[in-house]
Amino acid sequence: MNAPLRRLSMVVALLFSALLISSTMIQFVDAQALQNRPDNRRTLLATYARERGQILVGGSPVAKSVASKDELKWLRTYPQGKLYAHVTGFYSFTYGAGGGIEGAENSLLSGSSDKLFYRRVTDILTGRDQTxxxxxxxxxxxxxxxxxKGLGGQRGAVVALDPSTGQVLALVSHPSYDPSVLSSHDTSSVVKAWKDLNADPTRPMVDRAIAGNLYPPGSTFKIVTSAAALESGKFTEESLLPGPAQLDLPLTSTPLPNDDRRPCGPNNKVTLKRALEISCNTAFGWLGMDLGADAFRAQAAKFGMGDRLSIPMNVTPSSVPADLNAPQLAQSAIGQYDVRVTPLQVAMIAAAVANRGVVMRPYLVKKVTSSDLEVIDEPQPEQLSQAVSAQTAAALTRMMQGVVENGTGTAAQISGVDVAGKTGTAQHQKGKPPHAWFTSFAPANDAKVAVAVVVEDGGTAGNEAAGGRVAAPIAKSVMEAVIGK
Structure with a gap:
């Protein structure tokens, strides 16, 4: 055989080898992943042949399948649509399972999970309909x-947690959407709805509670700075801090001012407790620089900042920037500069204080059951970290009670109930109103609920927005709903 033929035969052999390897990868190595893709139409057709499991809140379905007369046999419906959209997500023949529980627990809901293998075998042998x-x-x-109801027509998010377990008690993101428009069997209307939702500049399909473009936390982050100060052993809640009308910062000619441009106390001094009550920027800016970047970042990490969480939807990690110089550290200590958080993270911080310093891993699924009510999975509370000591948590609780009783958070007061909280007003873009924040827990000494609320661009208050005015009443209504007031 001459040289050209030998080279050609080698090329052909290599091509056949590549084809063999590729087909082997597809049929054996990647087969399961390809089959489980939510947009795999063959898989979707197979799953539409059986009833999809319900998503339940308090025993009532917020997502269920009803029999249809077309070839797909089952139509996914969402009885309370927009109220639970970011919790349920959507299930669409055109676009698959996306967002929320529909996406995160698709294999269980569809019946294809390995946890249901023996159930599927039994159904086949007995002739029972698979679900x-x-x-x-x-x-x-x-x-x-x-x-x-509290958010109304305003953009933003609300998260409520059970501090002792980490259970998610409320998760609302605004604006919302109706998942039913994507579950229709009318392909043309589904495609139009999909395009309209994705073209909407308000991004209604983004879950602002756990993802999207994260928020600067503003003064709610002073809880973290206070925790770092108390944990350092250098400060108590009665320690005097500098609290001038504006704080001169090194490396820059731009000072850090208080919102009202006034000193926080007589002789430009203020206690740590009072500084949190009135949200004194200059005191916390000074405190951040005194503690140092390492201690500040370490304390934030203990509250879960930077952790990759799944509730079971994936949560975008919150972050504190690295390599902070002194002015950046002062700004970060008051929740500005490049500190970015989810509302879930802020709720976790408040919940940790309420839970004697222990951060519980947040979770949204209470129980998974088969069609005959056999329990397949039942997640249990899990400790994520010890953010602060019980003594520090008790001091922070007293300080946060002062915020609600005598400071910027009086709008969150509940008659007959001690409430602990912290306001925040976060500057985020030049020329735009600030975001309004509030985080809290109640009852203060035996907390049943911790809440975080963010209202984008000050909501209906616009440039007049403040966390205590705009977000605190929303948090109050959620706390009252949980504790039965």
Whole structure:
């Protein structure tokens, strides 16, 4: 055989080898992943042949399948649509399972999970109709409704947690959307709805509670700075701090001012407790620089900043920037510069204080059951970290009670109930109103609920927005819903 033929035969052999390897990869190595893709139409056709499991809140379905007369046999419906959209997500023949529990627990709901293998075998042998598993959520229906009503037409998010377990009691993101427009069997209307939703500049399909473009936390982050100060052993809640009208910063000619341009106390001094009550920027800017960047970042990390969480939807990690110089550290200590958080993270910080310093891993699924109510999975509370000591948590609780009783958070007061909280007003873009924040827990000494609220661009208050005015009343209504006031 001459040289050209030998080279040609080698090329052909290599091509056949590549084809063999590729087909082997597809048929054996990648087969399961390809089959489980939510947009795999063959898989979708197979799953539409059986009833999809329900998503339940308090025993009532917020997502269920009803029989249809077309070839798909089942139509996915969402009885309370927009109220639970970011909790349920959507299930569409055109676009698959996306967002929320529909996406995160698709294999259980569709019945294809390995956890349901023996159930599928039994169904086949007995001739019983195959169905997916039902997923019961930790959501408190009254708290969810209160969060929805409180936000109204404003953009933002509300998260409520049970501090002792980490259960998610409310998760609302605004604006919302109706998942039913994507579950229709009318392909043309689904495609139009999909394009309209994705073209909407307000991004209604983004879950602002756990993802999207994260927010600067503003003065709610002073809880973290206070925790770092108390944990350092150098400060108590009665320690005097500098609190001038504006704080001169090194490396820059731009000072850090208080919102009202006034000193925080007589002789430009203020206690740590009072500084938190009135949200004194200069005191906390000084405190951040005194503690140092390492201690500040370490304390934030203990509260869960930077952790990759799944509730089971993936949560975008919150972050504190690295390599902070002194002015950046002062700004970060008051929740500005490049500190970015999810509302879930802020709720976790408040919940940790309420729970004697222990951060519980947040979770949304209470129980998974088969069609005959056999429990397939039942997640248990899990400790994520010890953010601060019980003594520090007690001091922070007293300080946060002062915020609600005598400081910037009086709008969150509940008659007959001690409430601990912290306001925040976060500058985020030049020329735009600030975001309004409030985080809290109640009852202060035996907390049943911790809440975080953010209202984008000050909501209806615009440039006049402040966390205590705009966000605190929303948090109050959610707390009242949980504790029964």
């Amino acid at each position: 997916g598993a039902s997923v019961e959520l930790t959501i408190n229906a009254k708290a969810q409704a209160a969060a929805e």
